[in-house]
Amino acid sequence: MRRSRRRISSALAALTTAALHAGGAGLAAQDLVQPDTTVPGGSVVGSVVAAQSGAPLDGAVVLLEPAPGGALSSAARGPSFWGAGRVARTDASGAYRFDGLAVGRYQLHVRRLGYRPASLEIDLGGQSPFRVSVGLVVVPIALEPVDVPGASPPPIAALRADADAAERARLMAEEDRRNRFLASDARSLTGADLTEAVTLGETDLFRALQRLPSVATRDDFTAELWTRGARWTDTRVTFDGMPLFSPVHAFGVVTAVDPVAVGSAFFHPGVRPAASGEGAAATLDLASRPATESGLHGSAELSMISARAALEHGTNGTSPGWMLAARRSYVDLIADLLAGLKQDSTITVPYAFTDLAARVDIPLGATRALEVSGLRTEDALRGTVPNLLRRNQGRWGDAALQATLTTPLAGLVGRLSAGVSRFDVRVDVADSIVPLGPNDRPALPFHHFDRTGISYVTFAGALAPAAGDAWAAGYQVVSQHLHYTGNEPTNYPDSTPIGSFRQYTGSTTLLALWGERRSKLSRRLTTLAGVRVEFGTQVADGPAARIAPRLQARYLVGDGALTLSAGYGRSFQYTQAVGPTGPGVGPELHLSEVWVMAGDTVPAVRSGIATLGAEYWLGGDWIAGMTVYRRQASGIAEPDPTPGFFFQGPRPLFVPGINVARGLEGSLRKLTGRWTASVSLALSRSEMTVGSYHYASSNDRRGVLHATVLLRASGALRVGAALTAASGAAFTRFLGSAEPCDSTSCADSVPYVEPPGGGRTPGYATLDLLADWTRAYRSWSLAAYVQLRNALDATNAVIYTGSVDRCRTPEPPTKVLVPPGLCDYYTRGLPLLPLAGVRVSF
DSSP states (O other), X not given: OHHHHHHHHHHHHHTTHHHHHTTOOOSSOEEEEEEOTTSOTTOEEEEEEETTTOOBOTTOEEEEEEOTTOXXXXXOOSOOSSTTOEEXXXXXXXXXXXXXXXXXXXXXXXXXXXXXXXXXXXXXXXXXXXXXXXXXOBOOOOSSOOOXXXXXXXXXXXGGGOHHHHHHHHHHHHHHHHXXXXXXXXXXXXXXXXXXXXXXXXXXXXHHHTTSTTEEOSOTTOOOOEETTOOGGGEEEEXXXXXXXXXXXXXXXXXXXXXXXXXXXXXXXXXXXXXXXXXXXXXXXXXXXXXXXXXXXXXXXXXXXXXXXXXXXXXXXXXXXXXXXXXXXXXXXXXXXXXXXXXXXXXXXXXXXXXXEEEEEEEOSSSOEEEEEEEEEEEEEEEEETTTEEEEEEEEEEEEEEEEEXXXXXXXXXXXXXEEEEEEEEEEEEEEEEEOSSXXXXXXXXXXXXXXXXXXXXXXXXXXXXXXXSEEEEEEEEEEEEEEEEEOXXXXXXXXXXXXXXXXXXXXXXXXXXXXXXXXXXXXXXXXXXXXXXXXXXXXXXXXXXXXXXXXXXXXXXXXXXXXXXXXXXXXXXXXXXXXXXXXXXXXXXXXXXXXXXXXXXXOEEEEEEEEEEEEEETTTEEEEEEEEEEEEEEEEEOOOOOEXXXXXXXXXXXXXXEEEEEEEEEEXXXXXXXXXXXXXXXXXXXXXXXTEEEEOTTOBSEEEEEEEEEEOSSSEXXXXXXXXXXXXXXXXXXXXXXXXXXXXXXXXXXXXXXXXXXXXXXXXXXXEEEEEXXXXXXXXXXXXXXXXXXXXXXXXXXXXXXXXXXXXXXXXXEEEOSTTEEEEEEEOOOSEEEXXXXXXX
């Protein structure tokens, strides 16, 4: 019955073919099918156009595959990434063609980055030719695209239950990524990537990115990203164009953006589009997910970390569509319940996190649309943590809201946007117990007070052709304000300045004009030239007009399986973190950062990167890549590296430095099949120059190896593994006290900072395992998963917590003898940790 209805719909659609070719605008993807006696039998020809304007779409990928019961001719030839299908790409006029087809039923799938995918079924009987024209509606590509023609709309989180759709989505994402971005190191994430990465307990965006060759991190505790030896805060994360200044929960353990709310994720560790502004090391552009399926759909998941749920209702082209996703940790609620049942007030977890994302898409006639989206993340701290915090309270997190109007304008497509982003920290720890050393030393009460606020307001506009991507141009007006009141940054272990407070304010206003043009200089050579010019607030050591050029080129070798690329780009970043603040263990596990903003006394970070890359498609589902890069960033706010006694006179809040990073990255990925896998190796150096000091950056890891594999053991069960092995990270040794230590000798000890970058943590390795089971019940899907973190129970030493002299016998891995009489202390990484979760969707 469903097939009959589809054929009737196709016949009715054929009656409106002339209207589409006359420029009529559709409200949804229009599939226009009719027999055509002007083309040879056994052929399918047609065009792909933008539904809003009727303009042809070049570069759209068209897949023709057999419908259930249908078959492609075994003699059919042509490039194919799917074993049972044939693929064509539309030309400049939006046209495509398939010849030499056998009699039978076929499914036609059409995708292009930035447009909603379309699928339909056609029936070639008696070698009849067909002409099929498809109109696509503008919409961001989904992070977990669902495309199951001929079936009921699948649940929004059930892509893993359909391996064929997952494979198709992954290959399409790779093709779209290569079409949009010339650089070989640009990456897009799909739902399959998140699963294969074996993240912490539940799918986690940043932890999946940590498996990329260009990314490392401090250890397996944190979701923060070290992009090519740069600080975490130099990777600018945006949600629908709005910056998120600290998008992590639980002191950095969990990503604060739920992937269920994300429609696309593009990571640029090198040259990025001219529309992107800040991001000294990289940009991660996250777009909210529109509701694309008609009717009401939802999902819910319970992991050992959080509980999350999502609902969506898609638009039919005339009514609004909406999406809502929420998440909350719940360990504090269980602790409160147990405390009530046992009447034991010592059972408490004074911490919880929440995040909420929403999006509404409102059609405004046939050619205009309004998109409104928002995100709110919050961490809350209250009550008492035994031996650490007493009588404390605090809240911190990001909030972002934006609205974008898409409208035709003089034959072009215009986008007008307005948005605001806000990062707030409100922490008041009335009585904190701060340990004075890595060994058993006395502790002192310490009052911590933190008020941080960063506001970001923007108005922006962009113009581009209705079809194709030959050029784009736009403007952006940005106003940023920052204030900080609180303790000095704790850049070294046990270096909390008791009773020391600092106040800082800053603001910048800028106008940015940008444009870029893509040129196909020959059949093999494509270039993308762009420039971004920023005017506004004068910054230290910077001109009034800050010019940020971007230039990329890609060359196709032979049949195009091998591509060579090169690029150079410059960017400016106006807000940066000086160092951590708040009570914690070591300089990394902390509540917040001390931020500064570029102005007359604070420089903007000026970063330039050059890359050379190569990609090679090995058959249909293997892809190899290699990138060589060099990045130089000046104006880095670095802790004062001068060695000496720490409390001997005040130290400046920061000193400006230059960071130079260079390296070689190689990767090999298998994208489809019964098993998928990836392996990558990065060899790099990241060095700082501050005054007369030249030393390894604290984010420098000389070598990082990543490997993942995911096997479809049966129709419902998948098993996987992920391995990370990394060399140690550099640190500046902070000598705190002597061993043995009693209260008298500790009181007489004066902390001493050695020359910068003189220490290096031990290397670490971790193996994580996954079993994922999914079962579909009509329109419902039930899934369960089990993870085993650090399956080999490796005793990794990960966080440097200080050094002592005249130390006792070392106790690896947490206590390591360096030269005789000097020991470095570390925190051990994650132990062997089982995690589990269950999810349901409809």
